[in-house]
Amino acid sequence: MSVIEEVPVVIIGAGVAGLTLATFLHTANVPCVVLERRNRASIEARQRAGVVDARGVKMFEQWGLADRLLAGPVAQTLDYRVNGVGRLFEIESDDSSKSRFCTQQMLVNNLLRELIDVRGGDVRFDVTDVTISNEDGQRPDVRYVQDGQKHVVACDHIVGCDADRGVSRASIPPDALTTITHEFGYAWLAALVEAPVVAHPIMAASDNGFVAQIPRGPQRSRYYLQCAIGDGLRDWPDERIWHEIRLRLRDDTIANAAVLDLEIVPLRSVVHSPMQFRNLYLAGDAAHLVPPTGAKGMNMALYDVDMLGLALVSAVRDHDEAALATYSATVLPRVWKYQEFSAWMTDTMHDAGDPTLHGLYRQMVARARLDALYSSPAAARLHSAFLGGTA
Structure with missing residues (x-):
């Protein structure tokens, strides 16, 4: 019944x-x-x-x-890094509402x-x-x-x-x-860790691959590390995770912390x-x-x-x-x-990193795109509008 x-x-x-x-x-x-x-x-x-x-x-x-x-808090700043060299990008908005x-x-x-x-x-x-x-x-x-x-x-x-x-x-x-589908050809290892973002959220390209650190509360953050599409969690023990984070951020002062959760996310x-x-x-x-x-x-x-x-x-x-x-x-x-x-961000941040992905030409073009965010007011305004959700 x-x-x-x-x-x-x-x-x-x-x-x-x-x-x-x-x-x-x-x-x-x-x-x-x-x-x-x-x-x-x-x-x-x-x-x-x-x-x-x-x-x-x-x-x-x-x-x-x-x-x-x-x-x-209001989300206003991103730290874009290339091979350890960072530049802060301020998200500007003419709107009274701000990203949070x-x-x-x-x-x-x-x-x-x-x-x-x-x-x-x-x-x-x-x-x-x-x-x-x-x-x-x-x-x-x-x-x-x-x-x-x-x-x-x-x-x-x-x-x-x-x-x-x-x-x-x-x-x-x-x-x-x-x-309609598009496969980007690589994945992210998403690691929730017992370590806060110290200053600003990080999006980093390096010759060794992409890494990001995004806050997940006052004492935790999530690191995203570019990895092969066929990788499994067994390929990423804790020691490898922290070694790759330090290598890609060019920062040997980063200490190991507890890894609370792991998953592989194919980018598509x-x-x-x-x-x-x-x-x-x-x-x-x-x-x-x-x-x-x-x-x-x-x-x-x-x-x-x-x-x-x-x-x-x-x-x-x-x-x-x-x-x-x-x-x-x-x-x-x-x-x-x-x-x-999203495709612009994905291609730019990954092409700007490991040159074995798509070659030196794509790497340098992607880095030029990142440079334009700091040299071109028009590019900065457009990027702010998309990041902030006002575009």
Whole structure:
């Protein structure tokens, strides 16, 4: 026997995209249900990259949620290094909103508290066997199992925020989507360590490969080290990690610290188009992926759900589905703009490093691009606009 219910919007996935959208809808008094396969504790503990850019800050301000959800210092400076020689890049913005080092994990935890604990939002954890019915001419529904009980939720709109390998996009017929992919040919070793960023976030190219250090709270940071696409975690014992960090930063004073978490991240870009099919709408990683070099993955997801939230409010509350009909066409131009920036950052920072990757010519051209950030006001302004999210 199944439990049968109705709700205007079902959101699949309780990551940053799903939780943000649900909070927006709750703010606008649009009922929704969020379904999540993991438990709350695992979501709260999961470390994810990302900094909320200026456009994202303004978005939360416009929804009246910035003061409740955003924390962390203003993100204004990056230390770009080449073979140990660093130059600070100041992120300038004419906008009143600034990027903030509110990490994705911090934002997700704030969203969970706001949506569930403060507002009493309906987020259902530990669900399994999620299936989507989205047939032409029929009202959609989502079926799932929780605690051994079968559930059926009839709805008007389904939003897939369940990442790259979730059930949402998989439910769309393959011939209804165009998928464009690009493999960069290398990966990152992502190491969460018990050591803070001492001064500024670092993005460093060296003849021995790329390395970055990004803050993850007051006492922790994450190092990203360029590695071969076929590397496994066994190829990177702690001693090798710290040796490569010191070598690539040209800094023998860096001491070993506890390595808390490791993963290999292949660098690739993916865009699925259109981002909607009948009554199903894709957002965040379910619709597109970017390499983490430009820190735009989370901000692309936030833009998606901002536009989708406004469209769903119009559809459910005002019975106007015009914005929903053009959702994909509205957001894809910005998706491609962020794709271009992420590819520029990825190619520049890696080409400027190890010359065995793409040769000395590409290395010197990439270093000239970095030099232009300090010699050309126009290049600096454009780079600031992309980093800060105002482009």
